Amino acid sequence: MDVTGLRVALFSGNYNYVRDGANQALNRFVGYLLRQGAQVRVYSPTTNTPAFPPAGDLVSTPSFPVPGRAEYRVPWRMSARVRRDLKRFAPNLVHLSSPDPLGHLALSWARNRGLPTVASVHTRFETYPRYYGLAFLEPVVLSMLRRFYRRCDAIVAPSDSMAQLLREQRMSYDVGIWTRGIDREIFNPERRDLGWRRSLGIADNVPAIGFIGRLVMEKGLDVFSDTIDQLALRGVDHKVLIVGDGPAREWFQHRLPAAIFAGFQQGQDLGRAVASMDMLFNPSVTETFGNVTLEAMACGLPTVAARATGSESLVTEGVTGRLIRPGAINDFADALAAYCMDSDARNAAGAASIARTQRNGWVQVNQALVDTYIRVIHQRAQGAVPRASPVP
Template sequence: MDVTDLRIALFSGNYNYVRDGANQALNRLVEYLLRQGAEVRIYSPTVEDPAFPPNGEIVSVPALPVPKRPEYRWPLFIPRRVKKDIKAFRPNVLHIASPEILGHRAVTLAHKLDLPVVASVHTRFETYPRYYGLSFMEPLVEAGLRRLYRRCDAIFAPSDSMAQLLREQRMNYNVGIWTRGIDREIFNPERRDLAWRRSLGIEDDVPVIGFVGRLVMEKGLDVFSETIERLEKRQVRHKVLVVGEGPAREWFEGALPNGIFVGFQGGADLGRAVASMDMLFNPSVTETFGNVTLEAMACALPVVAAIATGSQSLVTEGVTGRLVRPGAINAFAEALKLYCADAEARRAAGKAGLEFSRHYGWDEVNQALVDGYLRVIRQRGSGKRVANSPVP
């Protein structure tokens, strides 16, 4: 069996209606699979005006807007017409990409059809309640995730650090790696554009601290803004450049009155924005990989990040940037102060990050997941299915 024999049914709560790192990775995966001769069918909620055109064919599943976050959709179930479509497609492996109701129902369906099922883990959902005053719910969310992932033949993490966390959380015994790649045509140091910076009112010699991502509280916006406030009190010369959109933009603009907000940037414009920064500050603990961290490194930027899954596998402390205990405002401020004040330290860390990023290509990382699909199918066919949990 090889890639041309694969027939993959992919289930996602958000395949293309809101742009984020997870669904862009899924779309790159589908493009690669189709290019290699595999068959893929996507089952996801849809909207009339999605954020970007999808790779592959989507079969729409019913969904409702998420309370307080209506830009996202909550899949409800797999209706009869969709089940008929799945059976007609005749998949030989099911892939779930998000742990909501649709994912649970897809795993149940896989068991009924006696088909292997894998899951990819894209974010630390169990950490989300803390950003909405519901920290007491984190153990419940983690238990729900464990129930789902233990029922899968294998799960795939985007980084070694996340894979280790999943093992420690007893999510599954069979944990593989499906990391993320970098588009070097978009993200490279040559994209740096001083004229564009000047158009935003940024002088050439002023160090720019960048934020890139959706503007939602779970990205650590409070930690970011408090850290910048400390820098301003210490009279550290800098500018803040924020790239992204989201429901917390108004709050973030209020917390960063001197910040420069350029909204959503895509493609070459995003590459220009990132390369035109002087460092990236990523205080989030919710990512399982950190696409923006790798993109910044590919643009030769030092990265100051929280010690968290994803960042730990990308940033080498004192070499490509600084890793700081989550929420440690003073330590974050000191790390940023170093790179703001010392151009040679910025250059050295950026050069090391650029060299590190050269190991990540999309075709290579997507082939690793293809190999994982084939391995799981072989194991199921030989009756050697690995126990799906490291504990009884």
């Protein structure tokens, strides 16, 4: 069997209605599958105001808004219309990109029909409760995730560090890698624009500390703000450049009134914004990969990041940036201050970062997931079924 024989039913909790790194990777992958001759059908909640056009055929699923985060939706059931569409499409593999209620139903649907399933892991859902005062729920969330992923034939993680964590958490016997690529036409050092910086009030000789991403508390906005306070107390000359938008923007602006908020950027504008920074500060521990980190590295920036999944697979400590214990405000401030005050160190780490990103080409990245699909289908044809872990 080759790629032209694939008929993939992809279930996503957010395929295109809110833009994020995970769904952009999924859309890029679906585009790759279609160009290679595969058949793909996508099932996801939809809205009247999608963030971008979907790649492939998108079937809307019943959903409701997430309480307190209405921009996101929970797909909660597999309607009769969706079931009829699935029957007509007749997939030979089901891809699950979110362990939400519809993902569980789709997994049961596939297992009842003897179809192989592959799940891609895009975020560390078990870490989310701690940002909303519910840390005691983390073991419960872990248990729910474990039950979901163990029922799949294989799971794929976007980084080596995340794959290792999934093994340690006993999520699956079969953990592979589906990493992320980089668009070098958009993300490269040539996009740096000093005129654009000046228009925002950033002088040429003032180091700009960047934040890129959706403005939500689980991205570590509190740690970012506390660290910037430390730099100010130390008298370190800098500017903070925030690129992105989200429900926590008002909180973030109130917390960092001197920061420059450039808002949501995409395409060439995003490449210009990233390349016009001098370093990236990414304190989040929720990412499984960290697309923004890879993009910043491709633009020649050093990264100061939390020592967590994703970042550990991209940032080489002391070479392309610094990896700091999560939440260690003073250590984060030390690392940022060193880069702010030493342009030679910034340049050296930036050059090493560009070299590191050379291995992340989209064709190779997406073909690796195609290979996983075909392997899993072949294993099922030989009588293999998902094995439950012997450890609860």
